[in-house]
Amino acid sequence: MKINANFFNLKDDYLFATVADKVAAYKRANPGKDVIRLGIGDVTLPLPPAVVKAMAAAALEMGQGATFRGYGEYRGYPFLQEAVAKYYEGKGVALEDSEIFIGDGAKSELGNILDVFDKDNTVLIPDPVYPVYVDTNVMAGRRAIFQDGNAGNAFLPLPDESVKADIIYICSPNNPTGAVYGKAGLKKWVDYARAQNAVILFDAAYEAFVRDSSLPTSIYQIEGADTCCIEFCSLSKTAGFTGTRCGYTVVPHKLKYGGAELNKLWYRRQSTKFNGTAYVIQRAAEAVFTPEGFDETRVNIAYYLGNAKVIGDSLKKLSIWFTGGENSPYIWLKCPNNLTSWEFFDFLLNEANVVGTPGVGFGKNGEGFFRLTAFGDRENVVRAVERVERLLS
Ligand code: PLP
Numbered sequence: 552m553k554i555n556a557n558f559f560n561l562k563d564d565y566l567f568a569t570v571a572d573k574v575a576a577y578k579r580a581n582p583g584k585d586v587i588r589l590g591i592g593d594v595t596l597p598l599p600p601a602v603v604k605a606m607a608a609a610a611l612e613m614g615q616g617a618t619f620r621g622y623g624e625y626r627g628y629p630f631l632q633e634a635v636a637k638y639y640e641g642k643g644v645a646l647e648d649s650e651i652f653i654g655d656g657a658k659s660e661l662g663n664i665l666d667v668f669d670k671d672n673t674v675l676i677p678d679p680v681y682p683v684y685v686d687t688n689v690m691a692g693r694r695a696i697f698q699d700g701n702a703g704n705a706f707l708p709l710p711d712e713s714v715k716a717d718i719i720y721i722c723s724p725n726n727p728t729g730a731v732y733g734k735a736g737l738k739k740w741v742d743y744a745r746a747q748n749a750v751i752l753f754d755a756a757y758e759a760f761v762r763d764s765s766l767p768t769s770i771y772q773i774e775g776a777d778t779c780c781i782e783f784c785s786l787s788k789t790a791g792f793t794g795t796r797c798g799y800t801v802v803p804h805k806l807k808y809g810g811a812e813l814n815k816l817w818y819r820r821q822s823t824k825f826n827g828t829a830y831v832i833q834r835a836a837e838a839v840f841t842p843e844g845f846d847e848t849r850v851n852i853a854y855y856l857g858n859a860k861v862i863g864d865s866l867k868k869l870s871i872w873f874t875g876g877e878n879s880p881y882i883w884l885k886c887p888n889n890l891t892s893w894e895f896f897d898f899l900l901n902e903a904n905v906v907g908t909p910g911v912g913f914g915k916n917g918e919g920f921f922r923l924t925a926f927g928d929r930e931n932v933v934r935a936v937e938r939v940e941r942l943l944s
Contacts, residue, residue, distance in 0.1 A: 557692040564682075566912030570896070577900055586900070587935040589862070589923045590908040592726075594791045596854065599847030601838045602790060609834035623827040625818065627653025627799070631833045634840035635799050644771040646801060650814060652821060653836070655828050656798040657756045657785035662687040663824070664752065664781060664800070667816040668718060675716035677708055678914035679727055681754070684720045685914075693718075700916055706730040706874050706883065710743035717749050721770070724757040727913045727922040728883040729859075729875015731766050737773045744779040750808065751780040756798075759789040759852055761878040777803040781813070788880065790839045790848045797828055797836040855880050858932045859925035865936040869943050880925040883910065887943060895921050903938040 574586060598606075612618035626632065632648040639646050654660045661683055674688050678697040688695050696716065700706040706728040710719075721740060723732040732740075744751045753770040761768045770780045785798035792798075806813040828836075838844040856877075863876035866884055873884035886895035892909030899905045910920030925932070 555690065555692075557690050560689050560692075561686055564686075566682075566908070570906065570908060573896070573900065574906055577904075584904050586904045586906060587927075587931045587938075588906045589927060589932065589935050590906045591924050591926045592908075593793050593926060594788060594851075594855075595926050595928060596791055596851045598791045598795065598835075599839075599844055599851065601841060601844035601847055602795075602835045605838035605844075606795075606831055606835035609831040613831060620830045623830055623833070625822040625825065625827060626651065627828065628830070628833050631799075631837050634837050638840050639769065639771070639801075642769050642772060644769050646771075647804065650801055650803050652800045652802065652817065653828050653833060654798050654800055654825070655796040655832075656787060656792070657754060657783045657800075658683055660783050660798060660800045661752065661754065663820065664783075664817065665691055665693070666820045666824075667813060668693075668750075672717035673715060674718045674720070675714065675749075676720050677722070677725075679706075679910060679917035679920070680720065680914060681722055681726045682913065684722075684752075697914070700728065700730075702872065702885065707732055707736055709736060709739050712743065712746075716747060719744055719749055719751045720754065721751055722754040722756075723767075724760055724875070724879035725881070726757065727881055727908070727910065727917070729877075729879035729881035730883070731761060731763075731875075731878045733765070734767050734773060737767055737770060737776075741770070741773050741775050741779060745775055748808070749779065750806070750813070751776070753780050753782045755782055756785045757788055757879055757881075758784065759848070760856060760880055762856065763878055766878060771801070771803075778805045781806070786836055786839055789852070790836075790844070791851065792836070795832055795835060797832050854929070855925045857925075858927060858929055861929070861932050861936055862923055862925065865940055869940065871943075876925070882923040882925070884921050884923065886910075886919050886921050889919070892918055892921055899939070899942075903935070903942045905935045905938055 631653050632651045635651050636646045674695045676684050676695050677700050698708040700708050707730050758768040770776045770782050782801040786792035802814045802817050804814050859876040862882050866873045871884050876882040892911040896909045908922040910917030
């Protein structure tokens with residue numbers, strides 16, 4: 552038996568482990584110190600009441616003979632597909648229910664979709680970015696090339712016509728940079744993908760954080776995107792589902808490559824390797840799209856965005872360059888005094904007892920940058936910001 556040798560090509564997943572080790576070592580050496588974490592990539596607010604109510608009601612249904620459910624639909628239950636379709640209608644995007652696939656979150660869907668693509672495709676990945684795009688392709692032995700994000704393009708790289716790519720990743724609002732593409736930028740990517748006969752994998756995991764109504768919240772708000780884009784979305788950050796697990800993937804019927812409809816291939820893949828998201832969870836997810844659930848989730852998002860504003864306002868006061876924080880829970884800042892990402896990490900930990908995430912962990916272009924997140928507690932965010940201001944003023 553031979554193992555998949557591509558695994559040897561994966562870089563060590565050292566980023567968050569090293570952060571945790573350094574924080575633990577600091578705490579051991581300084582037991583009385585109050586360390587505040589602004590590096591959390593997980594939500595901290597509990598599930599909204601409407602979601603919990605729906606989840607509990609569905610759990611009770613599962614215990615009654617008359618309402619018990621066994622295996623569900625491979626694409627998800629129609630009640631949730633319809634709720635998602637209605638949500639897209641509100642964005643001006645018309646979807647058929649069969650174009651919506653309910654899954655257990657964006658991470659697995661982003662990895663699993665690669666089953667329908669040939670290994671010899673060239674993948675174009677922005678740098679810096681969410682590491683899952685790179686690692687899932689390395690595991691499959693697929694060649695990846697990178698599109699540079701930097702301060703010059705505000706971490707929103709645009710296509711280079713001279714580069715040939717087959718599979719293109721775009722994440723907007725972006726993790727880790729918090730940068731959000733406008734319609735003109737996304738149109739350039741859609742036109743480029745169509746000219747290359749490529750497919751765009753659009754990660755919209757943070758779409759619910761967009762407050763500026765001129766910014767797109769779905770790639771399908773861009774003309775032509777329904778012929779070349781798959782969109783991945785998640786309730787993790789939208790509604791606190793990181794531990795509950797539910798997301799959806801949109802594969803329009805118009806996506807056709809080499810005579811094959813991608814929607815049919817994806818359905819075939821799902822029906823072979825996936826038996827659906829739990830009924831109880833899909834009912835909880837449905838509640839996110841009810842007027843009550845929608846309002847409750849938006850209150851939580853507004854809280855996180857309030858944290859982001861506190862951080863952003865402070866960085867402006869300190870004249871530190873940053874992206875994100877307005878339509879995103881992430882703030883991506885240039886390390887002051889030309890420190891490297893890890894030097895700044897150590898400096899903040901030791902001198903202010905504040906923890907963030909070194910940008911270099913998200914790709915080579917992240918060197919010299921640093922990610923802060925807005926998922927913490929307001930009081931802690933305010934205290935952390937005060938400490939950083941004292942240190943850097
Ligand atoms: N996409 C991006 C850009 C993310 O940052 C994350 C989670 O941090 C995910 C996808 C994964 O989301 P999920 O919890 O739905 O798997």
